[in-house]
Amino acid sequence: xxxxxxxxxxxxPRLRRFAWSLTRDWPDADDLVxxxxxxALTRAEQWQNGTRLDAWMYRLMRNIWIDETRKRxxxxxxxxxxxxxxxxxxxxxxxxxxxxxxxxxxQIALLPEGFSSxxxxxxVEGHSYAETAEILDIPIGTVMSRLSSARxxxxxxxxxxxxxxx
Amino acid sequence: MTExxxxxxxxxxxxxxxxDGELTEDERAxxxxxxxxxxxxxxxxxxxxxLNNDLRDVFNxxxxxxxxxxxxxATKPTPAPANTNKAPLRALAASxxxxxxxxxxxxxxxxxxxxxxxxxxxxxxxxxxxxxxQIYARQTRHLVEVPASEKDQIEKWLAKxxxxxxxxxxxxxxxxxxxxxxxxxxxxxxxxxxxxxxADGAVIAICGLQNGSGTxxxxxxxxxxxxxxxxxxxxxxxxxxVGDAPEELEALAVIAAPLI
Numbered sequence: 001x002x003x004x005x006x007x008x009x010x011x012x013p014r015l016r017r018f019a020w021s022l023t024r025d026w027p028d029a030d031d032l033v034x035x036x037x038x039x040a041l042t043r044a045e046q047w048q049n050g051t052r053l054d055a056w057m058y059r060l061m062r063n064i065w066i067d068e069t070r071k072r073x074x075x076x077x078x079x080x081x082x083x084x085x086x087x088x089x090x091x092x093x094x095x096x097x098x099x100x101x102x103x104x105x106x107q108i109a110l111l112p113e114g115f116s117s118x119x120x121x122x123x124v125e126g127h128s129y130a131e132t133a134e135i136l137d138i139p140i141g142t143v144m145s146r147l148s149s150a151r152x153x154x155x156x157x158x159x160x161x162x163x164x165x166x
Numbered sequence: 167m168t169e170x171x172x173x174x175x176x177x178x179x180x181x182x183x184x185x186d187g188e189l190t191e192d193e194r195a196x197x198x199x200x201x202x203x204x205x206x207x208x209x210x211x212x213x214x215x216x217l218n219n220d221l222r223d224v225f226n227x228x229x230x231x232x233x234x235x236x237x238x239x240a241t242k243p244t245p246a247p248a249n250t251n252k253a254p255l256r257a258l259a260a261s262x263x264x265x266x267x268x269x270x271x272x273x274x275x276x277x278x279x280x281x282x283x284x285x286x287x288x289x290x291x292x293x294x295x296x297x298x299x300q301i302y303a304r305q306t307r308h309l310v311e312v313p314a315s316e317k318d319q320i321e322k323w324l325a326k327x328x329x330x331x332x333x334x335x336x337x338x339x340x341x342x343x344x345x346x347x348x349x350x351x352x353x354x355x356x357x358x359x360x361x362x363x364x365a366d367g368a369v370i371a372i373c374g375l376q377n378g379s380g381t382x383x384x385x386x387x388x389x390x391x392x393x394x395x396x397x398x399x400x401x402x403x404x405x406x407x408v409g410d411a412p413e414e415l416e417a418l419a420v421i422a423a424p425l426i
Contacts, residue, residue, distance in 0.1 A: 012233045012241070
């Protein structure tokens with residue numbers, strides 16, 4: 001049992017959540033976490049004990065996912081999809097999640113590729129813009145513009161839903 | 167319809183940076199000044215804070231989803247090649263899991279082999295737990311993943327991951343202090359491990375996983391090299407107290423079994 005492998009187990013729920021933010025599909029997210037853990041163990045020497053394992057894993061996962069999307073001919077979520085065309089995405093959440101949470105997740109899933117991971121890292125996990133840029137290998141300016149654009153889109157979509165219900 | 171005032175993109179990015187704590191003190195003061203003067207900006211900031219709260223709730227809800235056993239398995243280093251029976255067993259366990267997720271379409275696996283698998287898995291989980299114990303009992307600084315102070319959380323977390331409802335038994339009267347818990351994988355199944363230490367610094371662990379057969383069993387003591395175990399089963403769980411001194415373990419098993 002290596003230090004790395006011991007460190008991975010408690011991180012798994014967060015790794016899955018990050019994987020979902022990349023893939024926005026649970027089966028893909030689980031495949032990605034599994035592949036990433038296996039790959040991480042073969043590269044254990046590249047992780048220096050004492051450095052943040054979550055950020056190291058996130059970078060690894062992001063790279064594996066980029067390779068995977070390049071291999072795929074059909075890319076899910078490229079550009080802004082029309083909500084009606086993406087009904088499959090809306091059904092991918094389990095019934096345990098509340099109705100409102102489902103709506104928010106569905107809207108996050110509809111954001112352009114690469115936006116939801118920025119939201120997760122900054123707004124939820126509290127990574128700085130600089131850390132987020134490094135994890136996702138994008139310029140800080142892109143982090144800022146994606147973040148702002150994702151927030152405006154979400155606010156508008158959720159306000160529309162609230163408006164439609166009342 | 168929404169009535170979002172079209173603030174400039176640059177201003178929106180700056181307001182976002184305010185919410186994210188990315189601004190310098192001067193920049194923060196400037197934003198606060200703007201918000202005091204312009205209610206649209208104050209409203210935008212309020213909306214951004216509210217959205218952050220929603221995002222945290224929703225994303226944190228995802229952490230509660232149980233992690234599939236295949237993923238937990240993928241965090242284990244490749245097993246040593248000595249035990250030749252393990253690899254096909256793992257493959258079989260994986261195919262069973264795939265079968266289960268495929269639902270009716272995946273029910274090709276017959277009942278007899280499934281029972282055989284459960285028996286084989288039951289035999290090997292104890293062996294794997296004994297191996298783990300030799301490692302973890304030496305981890306004096308990193309004995310547990312979740313400390314004893316989070317006992318309620320541990321009970322919820324492990325019950326969800328392992329699928330067995332249980333309480334952390336209080337063994338203080340017998341001289342063993344609860345230190346916290348870990349989640350392991352043995353024989354391809356998630357296993358809860360509760361760690362205790364005594365005044366001499368010795369370590370024992372109570373391990374539990376789902377009882378595949380559903381049949382209860384009385385306490386039995388087994389040895390795995392230097393590691394000893396007292397095992398028992400309830401209708402829902404298979405349990406083992408792991409440590410060095412066999413007689414004491416059996417007594418502790420008798421105390422712990424009704425408390426768990």
